Amino acid sequence: MKSFELKNKRSERIEQGITALLILASVISVLTTFGILFSILFEAIEFFQIRSFWYFMTGSEWSPGVADSKFGAVPIFAGTFWITAIAMAVAVPIGLGSAIYMSEYAGDKVRDVLKPLLEILAGIPTVVYGFFAALTIAPFVVKAADYFGMDASFNSALACGIVMGVMIIPVISSLSDDVIRAVPVSQSNASLALGMTKSETIKSIILLSAAPGIISAALLGLSKALGETMIVVMAAGLRANLTWNPLEDMTTVTVRIVDALVGDQAFDSPATLSAFALGLVLFIVTLALNIVSLTMIRRFKEKYRINTL
Amino acid sequence: MTMETKVNVTNLNLWYGDNHALHNIELDIYKNKITALIGPSGCGKSTFLRCLNRMNDLVSSCRVEGNVMIDNKNIYDKDVDEVAVRKRIGMVFQQPNPFPKSIYDNVAYAPLKHNIVKTGNDCDDLVEKSLIDAGLWGEVKDKLNTPGTALSGGQQQRLCIARTIAVKPDVILMDEPTSALDPISTEKIEALMLELKNQYSIITVTHNMQQAGRVADYTAFFHLGDLVEYDVTETMFLNPKQKKTEDYITGRYG
Amino acid sequence: MTEEAIRQDNISSMSEQQSLPQEASEQKKSAFNNNNGRSSDNNIDNPFYDPTLKARHAKAKRFKFFTIASLVFSIAFLSFFLVDILVKGLPAFKQAYIQVEVNYNEKTLESTRSAIDRKYRRVVSRSWYRSIPLQVEKNPALMNSSQKVWVLADDNVDQYLKGHYYKLKSKEVKLIEELKSSGDVELRFNTSFFTSGDSKIPENSGILSAMIGSILTLIVTMLVAFPIGVMTAVYLEEFAPDNRFTQIIEVNINNLAAIPSILFGLLGLAIFINLFGMPRSSPLVGGLTLALMTLPIIIVSSRAALRSIPDSIRQAGYGLGLTKIQVTKDHVIPLAFPGILTGSIIGLAQAMGETAPLIIVGMIAFIPDSPSSIFEAATVMPAQIFTWAGMPERAYIERTAAGIIVLLSILISLNALAIYLRKRFEIKW
Numbered sequence: 001m002k003s004f005e006l007k008n009k010r011s012e013r014i015e016q017g018i019t020a021l022l023i024l025a026s027v028i029s030v031l032t033t034f035g036i037l038f039s040i041l042f043e044a045i046e047f048f049q050i051r052s053f054w055y056f057m058t059g060s061e062w063s064p065g066v067a068d069s070k071f072g073a074v075p076i077f078a079g080t081f082w083i084t085a086i087a088m089a090v091a092v093p094i095g096l097g098s099a100i101y102m103s104e105y106a107g108d109k110v111r112d113v114l115k116p117l118l119e120i121l122a123g124i125p126t127v128v129y130g131f132f133a134a135l136t137i138a139p140f141v142v143k144a145a146d147y148f149g150m151d152a153s154f155n156s157a158l159a160c161g162i163v164m165g166v167m168i169i170p171v172i173s174s175l176s177d178d179v180i181r182a183v184p185v186s187q188s189n190a191s192l193a194l195g196m197t198k199s200e201t202i203k204s205i206i207l208l209s210a211a212p213g214i215i216s217a218a219l220l221g222l223s224k225a226l227g228e229t230m231i232v233v234m235a236a237g238l239r240a241n242l243t244w245n246p247l248e249d250m251t252t253v254t255v256r257i258v259d260a261l262v263g264d265q266a267f268d269s270p271a272t273l274s275a276f277a278l279g280l281v282l283f284i285v286t287l288a289l290n291i292v293s294l295t296m297i298r299r300f301k302e303k304y305r306i307n308t309l
Numbered sequence: 310m311t312m313e314t315k316v317n318v319t320n321l322n323l324w325y326g327d328n329h330a331l332h333n334i335e336l337d338i339y340k341n342k343i344t345a346l347i348g349p350s351g352c353g354k355s356t357f358l359r360c361l362n363r364m365n366d367l368v369s370s371c372r373v374e375g376n377v378m379i380d381n382k383n384i385y386d387k388d389v390d391e392v393a394v395r396k397r398i399g400m401v402f403q404q405p406n407p408f409p410k411s412i413y414d415n416v417a418y419a420p421l422k423h424n425i426v427k428t429g430n431d432c433d434d435l436v437e438k439s440l441i442d443a444g445l446w447g448e449v450k451d452k453l454n455t456p457g458t459a460l461s462g463g464q465q466q467r468l469c470i471a472r473t474i475a476v477k478p479d480v481i482l483m484d485e486p487t488s489a490l491d492p493i494s495t496e497k498i499e500a501l502m503l504e505l506k507n508q509y510s511i512i513t514v515t516h517n518m519q520q521a522g523r524v525a526d527y528t529a530f531f532h533l534g535d536l537v538e539y540d541v542t543e544t545m546f547l548n549p550k551q552k553k554t555e556d557y558i559t560g561r562y563g
Numbered sequence: 564m565t566e567e568a569i570r571q572d573n574i575s576s577m578s579e580q581q582s583l584p585q586e587a588s589e590q591k592k593s594a595f596n597n598n599n600g601r602s603s604d605n606n607i608d609n610p611f612y613d614p615t616l617k618a619r620h621a622k623a624k625r626f627k628f629f630t631i632a633s634l635v636f637s638i639a640f641l642s643f644f645l646v647d648i649l650v651k652g653l654p655a656f657k658q659a660y661i662q663v664e665v666n667y668n669e670k671t672l673e674s675t676r677s678a679i680d681r682k683y684r685r686v687v688s689r690s691w692y693r694s695i696p697l698q699v700e701k702n703p704a705l706m707n708s709s710q711k712v713w714v715l716a717d718d719n720v721d722q723y724l725k726g727h728y729y730k731l732k733s734k735e736v737k738l739i740e741e742l743k744s745s746g747d748v749e750l751r752f753n754t755s756f757f758t759s760g761d762s763k764i765p766e767n768s769g770i771l772s773a774m775i776g777s778i779l780t781l782i783v784t785m786l787v788a789f790p791i792g793v794m795t796a797v798y799l800e801e802f803a804p805d806n807r808f809t810q811i812i813e814v815n816i817n818n819l820a821a822i823p824s825i826l827f828g829l830l831g832l833a834i835f836i837n838l839f840g841m842p843r844s845s846p847l848v849g850g851l852t853l854a855l856m857t858l859p860i861i862i863v864s865s866r867a868a869l870r871s872i873p874d875s876i877r878q879a880g881y882g883l884g885l886t887k888i889q890v891t892k893d894h895v896i897p898l899a900f901p902g903i904l905t906g907s908i909i910g911l912a913q914a915m916g917e918t919a920p921l922i923i924v925g926m927i928a929f930i931p932d933s934p935s936s937i938f939e940a941a942t943v944m945p946a947q948i949f950t951w952a953g954m955p956e957r958a959y960i961e962r963t964a965a966g967i968i969v970l971l972s973i974l975i976s977l978n979a980l981a982i983y984l985r986k987r988f989e990i991k992w
Contacts, residue, residue, distance in 0.1 A: 015888050019802060025794035026803075029862070030815045032855045036826050039833035097633025105627060107369070114634065121641055123978060125916025127945040128648070128967050131952050135960065136647050166640050173637075186406040190469070193364060194419040194476055195396035197619050199626035204418065209409050220821065227823020229919035234952060254825050254919070261832065261923050279829050283822070290821040380610045392620070393611040424615060 040283055043276035050270055056277060062240035064260070064271040071274050073281070075242035079157065079250030083232065084225045086161025086246060087168055091221055094165075095172030096214065102173070103180040104202055115177070122170035130234030133163035138235055145247055155237040155249035164231050168221040175220065179213030180206060182304050212300045219293035223286045229254040253278045315340040315480060315510045316361060321375035323356060323365065330356055332534045334375070338480075338527075343502060343511045345525035345542065347518060349557065352531040354514045358482050361512065362398040363391045379480070396423060399473035403485040405465035407457035407472075412449050415457040416440065416472045423476060435475055442508075443471035444501050463494025470501065474509070481505065483513040487520065499524050518558065522546055530554045648971075652964030658753035658766060659721035660713045661687060661742060665695075667705045672696055679714075686735055688715040690767040715755070716748070718765040718958040724750060728957045756965060760931045761947060765958035768951075770966050775933040776846060776926070776941030777915060783850020783937055784857055784914050789907055791854075792861030793896075796903075799862075800869040801891050820859035827856050828923025836924060844925035844940035852920050857910040864906020868899040901988030908981040912974050918945040944970050 048056070051071050059072020098118065102111050138159040145152035152158070183206050191201040207214070237249030238259060260275035316338035323331035331353050338344050346354040356365065363384060365371045376383045384394050408415050416436045417428075426432045436453070440446040445467040449460070457468050466486060473481060483502075487495040502511055502524050515521055521528050521542060528546075529539040530553075538545060538554045549555040663683050671678035675692040691714050699705050720739055723729040731739070742748040760772030795816075803809040831852035835841045841848045872895050880890035896903075921927075927946045934941035942950070944966065951963040 011886065015886060018888055019798075022794050022798035022802060025791045026798045026812050028791055029795060029819055029858055030812060032830070032858070033815050033819055033822075035834055036822065036830045039830050040826065043833060094633040094636055097630045098637055101627075101630035101634050105630060114638075117638060117641070121637065123912070123916075123974060125918065125945050125970065125974070127916070127918045127949050127952075128971065131948065131963055131967060132644055132647065134952065135651070166637070169637050184406075186402060186404055187408065189364070189367075189402065190406045190408065192367065193362060193395055193400035193402075194472065195392050195394075196419065196422060197392055197623040199623035200422060200619065203626070204422075205408055223821055223823075227825060229823070229825045229922075230949065233919075233922075234949065254823070257825060257829070258919070258922055262925075262927065267837070276829065276833075279826055283826055286821065286823055287818065290818055294817055294821075382610050384611060388609060389611040390613060390616055390620075392616055393613045396613075397611070422619075 037283065040276050040279045043273055044280040046268075047270065047273035047277045051274075051277075060242055062256075064274060069270055071270065071277070073253075073278065075240040076251055076253055076256055076278070077281075078242050079236070079240070080226065080252040080254075082246060082250060083157045083161045083164065083236065083252055084222065086158060087164035087225045088218070088222060090162055090165025091168040091172055091225075092218055095169045095217075095221070096176055098169070099173040099176035099180060100202060100207075103177050104198070104206070115174075118170050118173055121166065122174070124167075126167065126228060126230040127234070129163050129167050130230040130232075133159055133231050133235035137163055141247070150247060152247035153237065153249040155235060156247050157236065157250045158246040160232050160236045161246065163235070164225055164228055167228070167231065168225055171221045171224055172214075172217045175217035176210070176214050179210045179217070179300065182213070182300075183209040184304070212296045216293040216296040216300070219289050219296075223289040223293070226289075227254065227282060227286055229258065233258050253282050257282075312342075313340040314338070315379065316512075317376075317378040318361075319376045319378070321357070321360060321377065322373070323353075323360060324372045325368070326370045330534050331360070334536045336529060336536060336539060338510060338512055340510050341506055341508075342526040343506050343513065343524050344527045344529065345521035346512065346514045346529050346531060347516070347521050347557075348531035348537075350516070351533075353534045354529075354531045355484055357531065358484055358512065358514050361480070361482055362395050362400055364395075364400065366391060396476055397478050398480045398482060399476060399478040400482045400484065401466070401469050401473055401486050404489050405462060405469050407460070407465050407468050409456065409458060411454045412440075412457050412460070412468060413453040415468055416475045419472060419476045425477065439471040439475040440468075442474055442505070443467045444497060444504075445471055461494075463490050463497060466490060466494065466498060467501065470498075470505075474505070478509065480510045480512065483511065485514050485516065488516065495520075518546075530557065532557070648964050648967050651961055652966075652968045654725050655756060655961035655965035656753050657725075657750040658755065659716040659724050660749060660751050661716045661720070662711055662713050662747040663687065664709060665712045665714070666709050667695070667699055668707050672699060682738060686717050686720050686731075686739065688717050688764065688766050690762065690764045691715045713751075715766055718956060720748075721750075721766055722957050724748070725961075727961075756962070760933055761929060761942070761950070762931055763929075765954075765956045765962065768959075768962060770944065770947060770969060772930045772933040773942050773944045773947035773966075776930065777943040779846035779934060779937050779941060780849045780853065780921075780926075780943055781911060781914060783846055784853040785907070785911060787851060787854035788857040788861055788910065788914075792858050792907075792910075793865050793903060795858070796862045796865035796869060797891060797896065800866050801895065802887070816859050816862055819855075820863070824856060824917060825919040825923065827852050828920030830855070831920060831924040842938050842940070844928050844942075846934065846937040846939075846941050848924045849921045849926050849941070849943065850937065852924055853914045853917060856917065856920065857914045860910035860913060861903075861907050864909065865899070865903045868902025868906065869895060871902065872898050898990075901984060905981045905985045908977055908984070912977040912981075915943075915977075916945055916970065916974060918943075918949055921946055922949070 052059075056071055056073050058074060059070065060074040061070045061072045062075055063070050098114075102114055106114065138154050138156060141156050141159045141162075142152045142154055145156075187205050187209060188201050191205045192198070196204070232252045232255050236255055237251050238255065239249055239251060240256075241248060241250045243250065257275040257278050260272050260278075263271075266272065314337045316336075318334055318336040318338075321331060321334040321336075322329070334357060346358060348354050359365045360373060361377060361384075365373060373385060375385070377385060379394075379397070382389065384391075408418065410418065413436055416439050417432050420426050420435055421428065421432065426435050437446065437450075440449065445464060448464060449455075449468075457465065460468060466489075470481075470486075487498050490498070499520065502513070505511060506526075513525070525542045527539065528542045530537045530545065530549075530551075532553050538549060538551045540550070545554065546558060549558060661683070663679050665678050667678065672695065675695045676684055678692070678695055679687060719729045719731050720735075723731055723736065723739065724743075739748060755767060756769040758771055759767055759769035762768035795812075799809065799812065803812075831848055835848045835851055836843050841851075876894055876898065877890050880894050881887075885893070921943055925940075926942050927950055928940050928942060929950075930940060930942045948963055948966045948970065951959045951966065
């Protein structure tokens with residue numbers, strides 16, 4: 001009996017040690033989130049000690065290079081908004097349309113081919129999209145605008161937005177497809193039995209039920225668009241340009257962050273620190289979008305009791 | 310009493326892929342009567358029911374041959390619009406399946422889309438009448454804007470019946486309408502069926518023979534894809550002509 | 564091709580039927596004349612003909628068409644894009660060479676430009692001149708001789724031969740044309756693309772140093788992310804009690820997966836480089852940064868793999884008197900390993916394509932020589948692509964596209980490997 005007890009104590013300690021190790025590993029993901037938050041926050045606070053927060057959020061002149069450098073981020077926010085809006089205008093209809101076709105109209109064999117094909121779009125590195133945007137789509141936009149008698153920059157927001165939109169299509173289509181398939185078939189049966197056409201059934205009943213999931217997919221896509229870097233660094237402009245015209249060049253938050261940090265400026269200069277201020281705004285906005293989106297998906301899963309999402 | 314045939318089925322065969330599921334069904338459904346379809350699981354009664362409003366068309370592996378004549382027109386003819394068929398022949402399902410809309414919208418959805426009424430007073434009247442006919446009005450008249458899914462099981466099923474009759478069909482198909490409900494709701498719905506038959510022709514699938522006995526004027530007994538016997542309910546239950554029918558009714562198998 | 568499949572009748576035959584006008588038939592008129600508000604029967608011969616349905620069916624057709632069009636657009640874009648990359652990039656795999664007479668002697672070793680005839684000097688690659696002393700060193704017999712050698716041509720010659728924009732003077736063009744007709748100019752397989760690192764001389768630049776940089780960086784990434792990720796997954800699936808602490812961890816992982824990649828770069832800059840003082844631009848810093856980004860993928864896929872192991876396996880182990888750790892280590896993890904491996908390969912593929920965070924930690928320096936340790940400055944393949952895309956010389960465009968072809972090929976292979984492994988080792992419980 002004695003050796004039995006002794007053995008228990010030793011193996012118990014090993015067990016505890018291993019469990020502690022596992023917990024430690026798990027904590028690292030929490031540490032990472034806080035690490036990101038604090039490293040950005042810390043430097044951003046330093047920035048706001050030497051430049052006005054109010055002007056940052058509402059001012060419209062961004063000129064880091066001059067002696068009396070001004071950092072009004074409104075044009076940058078506007079450029080980000082515009083390019084993202086164009087991207088969503090491309091991605092949501094096409095992503096949702098593709099998802100509806102795959103889940104409601106396509107046969108199984110067709111679906112098995114199409115779904116992986118769309119996944120390929122998701123796996124292409126963004127630097128490759130950026131190259132395509134800068135070297136093929138942007139010149140095409142210039143030519144097309146010229147054909148209609150308009151002037152387009154080689155760094156047009158339109159080119160960036162279109163390519164970014166294509167990049168986001170799989171985010172929306174994949175999640176929407178899963179969500180639409182999760183709607184019980186009894187709903188569409190009821191609608192069809194009342195003499196509705198298939199498209200009426202889809203529009204009025206299925207999309208209604210799937211709406212939370214689809215909105216959630218759109219929010220995730222939006223978050224991804226806001227944080228996208230390579231496409232805009234390669235194809236968008238550097239100029240903080242406040243304008244409505246999508247054919248002009250604009251810049252985004254991510255472009256300015258990269259620009260501020262790859263130069264040779266001192267790390268403590270306002271220009272460099274401005275990157276962290278922008279990074280803080282980006283972090284907060286994408287975090288908010290992600291939380292809303294993930295909460296909606298969780299509620300949707302609970303409602304239809306699915307494990308596959 | 311002359312009986313008018315509402316649905317005349319001849320030579321009906323159905324295949325799921327290679328599986329010959331319904332064999333040469335011949336049947337006359339009479340107007341303003343309740344006809345019950347009974348039989349053991351897998352005998353094809355639900356499949357047959359779904360042939361009557363072409364819901365089987367939704368299954369890609371399904372092939373139907375034969376005639377289902379309603380008002381002297383075979384609904385499987387090439388020039389027949391299945392949407393028009395389903396307008397005339399409604400269906401209530403086993404699991405109540407109200408839409409994620411308000412009670413009012415659940416009932417008004419199809420009539421508005423079919424342009425039977427326009428939004429406004431006409432629509433309100435139609436919703437009210439349908440809910441009254443379905444025996445639900447009293448319980449919901451003060452909460453028409455609340456979600457249909459918030460009702461109890463029995464209420465939801467009556468809501469489904471209300472939205473079906475709102476489209477003013479001739480025939481109502483019911484696929485085991487009470488098997489998911491408690492006994493009190495079942496009783497209510499059976500009483501409802503007896504009232505509704507004055508306006509509609511009702512065909513109901515049930516695996517509960519007692520229910521067939523309670524509500525059905527006529528009963529058809531299916532077995533492994535064949536129509537074994539079809540007769541006035543009382544006659545079939547008391548004096549079945551076929552041995553298979555007798556075995557089923559006396560509980561030899563079920 | 565897809566549209567053919569669409570038109571097949573494999574699809575649910577719930578295709579919208581247009582109601583056709585009733586053709587003359589011998590059917591007797593329907594006894595149903597009572598039109599008391601029931602569905603309209605304008606054509607009494609066919610009680611199931613309803614003209615109001617025409618508009619609705621047309622709408623349904625248009626809707627279906629719209630969904631097909633969306634899908635076609637996505638696929639078309641993908642195809643167009645791949646074709647464009649191939650068209651732009653494949654030419655890079657060939658490189659122009661010129662056959663010229665080379666004099667190896669004392670004088671030319673010192674001033675290498677005099678080793679060949681004057682008229683050829685500008686059409687030969689600058690980088691080749693530097694290699695003359697090395698050539699003689701390797702092969703002393705060359706000394707004091709005159710050889711006809713195939714020599715790397717200048718990038719403008721290369722671009723001219725490929726029909727692109729070039730910067731050659733007209734007499735140089737004439738010279739090249741002459742050489743072409745005498746067979747002294749040709750396009751050969753571009754081995755230097757795979758054997759050299761980056762260079763300011765386009766014809767000489769290759770992807771080797773970037774590849775080595777990628778390999779080193781990804782080794783660091785997986786060495787860090789794999790154990791931590793799997794351990795986290797094991798903890799969450801097998802050991803964690805259902806309490807607040809566990810929920811916090813799970814919420815965190817979900818959030819981490821959605822944080823923009825550039826912010827990880829900021830973390831790397833502020834903490835790894837500034838706070839910990841790690842060398843900037845090194846695979847160490849890049850690898851650690853990427854590891855944090857790859858954690859969520861590994862955790863989520865490993866959890867799914869662990870979850871798919873039925874409980875009966877664990878119960879059997881406990882029944883034999885094993886401890887939780889023994890059951891997990893000896894039974895559950897080995898069975899879940901294929902799924903874990905698949906998820907890690909996918910995570911690896913994703914990390915390989917990441918650029919933004921690595922730019923922030925400095926990995927876009929000009930790196931001509933391959934790094935030899937994880938502490939030296941390095942670059943990675945996607946960053947090299949990014950750098951080349953910004954270079955002015957025309958010859959870099961095709962190199963950028965060629966780099967993309969190489970990168971995509973590796974990614975496709977990795978994903979194919981993951982899918983193959985999943986199918987091969989998939990056990991249906």
